[in-house]
Amino acid sequence: MERGEPAPPARATGARGLLPDLSPWRSSRDFRLLWTQGLITYIGAAMALIALPLQIKDLTGSPLAVGAMGAVELVPLIVFGLYGGALADAVDRRKVIIATEAGLGVLAAVLLVNALLPEPLLWPLYLVAAGVAALTGLQRPALDSLMARIVPHDQLPAAAALNALRWQAGEIAGPSLAGVVVAFAGSAPAYGITVVTFAVSVLMCRGLGAAPPSEGAPKPSLRGLAEGARYAWSRPVLLGTYAIDLAAMFFAFPHAIFPFLADELDAEWSLGLMYAAGAVGSLLIGLTSGWLSRTRRHGLLVVAGASVWGLAIAAAGWFDSVWPVLACLAVAGAGDMISGLGRSTIWNQTIPEGLRGRLAGIEVLSYSVGPQLGQVRAGAMASWTGTRAAFWSGGLACVASVALLAAVLPKLIAYDAETDPDARRRRAEKESSAESPEAAPEASPREFPEGSPAAGT
Template sequence: MSRSRFASVLPDLSPLRSSPDFRLLFYQGTVTFFGSFMAMIALPLQIKHLTDSPLAVGAMGAVELLPLVVFGLYGGALADAVDRRRLILLTEAGLGVLALVLLVNSALPTPLLWPLYVVAACVSALTGLQRPAMDSLMARIVPHDQLTAAAALNGLRYQFGAIAGPAVAGLVVAYAGYASAYAVTVTGFFVSVLLCLRLRPAPPARDAERPSLRGIAEGARYAWNRPVLLGTYAVDLAAMLFAFPNAIFPFLADELDAVWALGLMYAAGAVGSLLLGLTSGWASRVRRHGLLVVCGAGVWGLAIAAAGWSGNIWLVLLCLAVAGAGDMLSGLGRATIWNQTIPEELRGRLAGIEVLSYTVGPQLGQVRAGTMAGWTGTRSAFWSGGLACVASVALLAALLPKLISYDADTDEDALRQRAAKEEEPQPSGATA
């Protein structure tokens, strides 16, 4: 492969060069995700250590879901009404304080159990408040034609944390204890807050309304009346509902006599996503982002089905990696469409709806996978869910043809937002 062809598949770094704010958020996210994943692994391990109860560990997911949904919707409306930089900064500082609570509790002679659940619920609430502001800020700070590249780079920083954080957390907890793992998390948030302080203000539109149920409903109506947007949410929800089998990984590992590979099974998807992100330079030249959404979700479903059919652990790991790459591909398409087509005054509320699509789907998917595994067996829960994912995605594509035909160069909403972006004055230090 020639040097130019090799360079064409590497990640497009244009957003890092053109946007100082994106650079800050990229570095901030890299640090934060690493520290957050450290805590995400240490927290359930500590609950297991204190209770030796699978039910107690599973209860953590129950206390996290409702705050994430409620505050995700409210956070979307809030992101359209306040300075997004300030909202990101305050929630990041709040998450750092919660990490400090975990550190102090773990340092007690006898750590308490109830603060772990309280912190888990509060982390979900603050994440729900922050995520819409963070997501909706991207279209403001990144040039319109670099949004796909920005989505790929954001995916890379997340996958780095998803792979490195748990791996390091396991070693730190085993050899240095929970307090050391939480100390890394606290340090990460401290650095993150310092980086967020350097962001430029991102004030709301002059006619922005106060957060309200009516405002949230307005955002929902906008999405409902846009088949392309509706399709991105529906495809993601269907893919996660039918083909998110993480809850039954331990049972598949047992059936394959490969308990040693359980950690690899959880990491395989992130590895696949990371590899696609590292070779995502071509994605910046794609204009049919709806095809990325549908094809990526289809690859995800087929790979999950193949994992259920396979009787070899290495093939299972390969299938899970392919599934992760498909999920990343679909995510690139979704993020690009959202940032290219949603008006500035609605971006926060639509990002709040997106919080629902990426949180409710996996939660329900785990329930589906566990129920099917109990009724029909572990492997059939994999392959039936994968095939149901493919069938549902194909049906949605047929019902919402505008998703498939979406073209960034001809879509009316995309052209409108491109024109609005070009009319904005360029901030100092940024180039389009």
Template sequence: MSRLVPDLAPWRSSRDFRTLFFQGAITFFTSFMAMIALPLQIKHLTDSPLAVGAMGAVELVPLVVFGLYGGALADALDRRRLIMLSEAGLGVLALLLLVNALLPEPLLWPLYVVAAGVSALAGLQRPALDSLMARIVPHEQMTAAAALNALRYQIGAIAGPAAAGIVVASAGYAAAYAVTVAGFAVSVLLCTRLAPAPPSPGAERPSLRGIAEGARYAWSRPVLLGTYAVDLAAMFLAFPHTIYPFLADELDAVWALGLMYSAGAVGSLLLGMTSGWTSRIRRHGLFVVCGAAVWGGAIAAAGLSADIWLVLLCLAVAGAGDMLSGLGRATIWNQTIPEELRGRLAGIEVLSYSVGPQLGQVRAGAMAGWTGTRSAFWGGGLLCVGAVAALTALLPSLVTYDSETDEDARRRRAAREAGAAEEREAGTAA
């Protein structure tokens, strides 16, 4: 059992990690309420799967532009300040959703405008959050930190959608948005407790040249390239969240819609609660490809299932696969990327795990409208498995990645150890 219990070493060694854990738990719970209420409100106003899927198209461009720029900002500015300001902006957008929901006849277009704004601010914020983790957590604790962060996310992903379904059904959309506004207010206060995180010495101002430098580095590293490509393929081809309401209708199980949205998080949570063993694994590339293949296969099985409980089980298995793949990606990123490029590469990471779901929403909505809801599930899942197999063959270095022998991982570890030694010497001299 001791090998299964989550490794709490990052929690014990870093005050900032503990603060971000609580801040993120609150943000994820309240944000998920809005994330569920928003597509439900669009469905209520339009009754169109294509209109719901269009959210992905609206969010895509801001995410791409501001994700890349946010990565450059994270390398050039204080990351704590960037996180705090973007969190406050997200709270303002939640307030706009609340105001619109309180109108006698809520408007449709503000929902898309806010979705685009949320995407832009998330793109600015995520690189700062992700790159901060590599600074506040010791090198050897990266997998444990990724598991704890994912655990925090999954708790919000389970409780948030479940609460959203109850709140929307009993009190309306405005109540769900009000909870989101309150959550962001508390989150901003917690962000003020973080230690300053200034840029590295000699950091350059954000520029297209700097962004291109980060992209060239990523392109030159087949292992990094593989993590991006596998995740993009899995999310684009097998991310059907936007059509869950229509599958629930077909199965005559509207009551289970909240469970469908949270089932994947349950699977991820179960893996996270038994993730102690992942801290002792060195072949993190295997996590990436095996987890993505499980995700695609389980989504396909959900589309072929006629029983709602079997669908929920498949979605839970898919969530566990996604969690495993995410642990591998986060560990490889944090163990191999140099500090001076961390923000810009985090911007690319945001695109790899965010653009895929946005495009996947468009794919799922369009395919469901053309060929039916079930084929959008099982067809996308099978395509995902095939794409992962093809990428594994094209990028074999991803599968053979070993944190003890990879040159970039060894170089990053040496840099962290040298920095820690300098801090100890400075403290002794003082």
């Protein structure tokens, strides 16, 4: 440490050092709003996540028909995810978030109306699935790229952990409640709850501060998208995060066939628990995420977490009892959480503000397209070889692909937040914008109140 440089804040040790770091919650009003709004939305969306595939299963009895949801969602997600990334760099991100949340609420209302028909139709379910994918593709780049602006640079790992903790809490509460609601009252009440949560979310998002584009930001165009793609291609660390997540989700995302596994285990009552089990494992990691703020080798987290995910999914295919299966799914969720924290931290620590939206669009594809293709793979494999084989074969393929990618992209393993040139450059940008707020719209005084930790950066 050089003469005159302030000493770094003391780090909590022991049991206190494992508790989540709440610095982003204290320093940013917009972070608090997004965190709370996101929790409400996740609970509502999880209700529909359970009800929709179960309704398709009841109408068709086919695992392939359930897995086809992934195919229907794929093209809209790719097209609108890329466009959404360019849009997030060119317009006020707050407006994008509000408009897409409202659109998602309308689609939930369509599901509710269809479920109330004397004989619900199948085609609206696929149509809504495609619409949700399109709106999600538009929204996620704006939502994800906003985080690096409203949270101080040194608090980004803590923000990633708190966001993941919020998501896991919603994933536990939503599926668990949905399993009971659908089992005893049908899909319509589940869709009704989803509609209400999106309405509340829109009202909360209206309280966010404006998030205008950076000065000189390009309008959405193919040239702008190509610029973002070239940047990502030139960064092996980013490529590694995208590729590993795609491989892990493609080979080992069996959510579409959970209803059939529950039937085979003679435990139909466990369906909601199967969807929630992964979130339980992730939640345990989130509740002890204090260590993340002291971690520098986030690339190792990506590789290790994805490997644990694949091994646990493979193990779930070998058991004949529902409780060991639930335990395996919880371990898989813990691995996915670790990998996701590593990915999110690397993205927010290294990508320049002017490219955040477009790179966030690529990020949406990396962690959303994989699950969609994974649903198709799982459904097709279950139809051809059986449900259990779809689990263990996909899990083993996941582990093999992650090992191969780690060997091909060694810079991901070597990533160090203190020495990586992109991370150091991004840190300098944040410090510069904090010292001269008029130089760039990184954060407004309203987001970092006087006297908060962020005000002193």
